[in-house]
Amino acid sequence: MRVQEQAMRVREQAMRRALIIVLGLGPMLVAGLLAAQNIDYQPDPSWQAPAPAAARPNPQAGSPELAAGGRKLFLRICARCHGAEGGGLKNAADLQLPVVQRQTDGALFWKITNGNQRRGMPSFSGVPEMQRWQIVLYLRTLAAEKEKQK
């Protein structure tokens, strides 16, 4: 009987500890995510895609399944500066912000292709063209994810 009581007490203690960890880590995780987001990001006004480039449609717009490949590329190429969820680290843009998401697919493609030397973003023209469009496709899902979180 005493053995059973002791086992129950140990189980209760373990559950209490798990609850403390979850309650403690939850706000920390949220705070971490918020801190990882570069909400103060100010776009470079002189970094604008030329009108013909901005007007280019994404040739993969009708194939949303390709966004999964875009996510893989994003994590490899972009996440180091923009964060795994695109929230922006250091000086890099928060890609979830409306100021970014309002831009056309063509404008985002142009920015990936050309980079912005003033802000330290390299040109990624070495990445195959269709893969750059895949990244654009994935960037659109970041906005959808944010809406879902609301």
Added chain:
Amino acid sequence: MNLRNLPLAVVLLALTPAVFAQDTPYFVTYDHHLEEPGNLEISVSNNLGIPRTGQPVFAAPLLELEYGVKAWWTTEFYLEGQSRERDSTIFTGWRLENRFRPLAREHRINPVLYFEFENVNEGSRIMKELVGHASSFDEPNADLRRAHARELETKLILSSTAHDWNISENFIVEKNLTENEGYEFGYSLGVWRPLARIASAKDCRFCRENFIAGLELYGGLGSTEQFGFHDTAHYLAPVIRWNVTDDSAIVLSPAVGLTSGSNPLLLRFKYQYEVNGFGRKVASLFRSKQ
């Protein structure tokens, strides 16, 4: 740097996260893709030369450290050696190069300016570029290592991206600062293309998207004393690059000699490893604790 920081620097290097390098499979030709700012690329490569019958096989290993200073400026430091069958292994010298990209945006033709200082001896066989006339390789390494040359090399790199193809042309001028040999000239042309245009969703290593194939053509164009193709070496070299992981790659290239002054075959091999945010990590070692 305080020596106490050395183990920490090694640990930081090992723990640095992986990054995706902009892939270039060339051995000799340069395109307009520079190293990402703050990143360090470490490469070890070897040039195995199969000469004509009766001449000894040679191997020329090379260590390259490439650092992205700015988005428009990449610097690189080389250490090289050479080992020859029935002879010896020698250190052949060092090189320091800088590449500058004057135009910020992508254009139909993207120029890059290249400047390199070489402090090498006559035993050098890495063949990072070919200039001037074909050189004989008859003397023993003991003699070759005594003949030093300080050279200044400049290149005009023109590179274009057409859909998924890269097309690059390099024009080379080299001046020996130790001896008056006039100016020596060379060229290098290259094309490459990834084997897959679309990235798959799965994290695969052997799928086509991780391979890039290309072709290089390079050789000497004589000197101001005798310009042209006479007595020059030229090579045609298929290249293939495999991105083994997100941060490392293996590059292979068998180069076929096209003239009597060329070696019949060169076998080139390179392993590359990219270190992300290297500059920032090193700078943090020197930062004040406050």
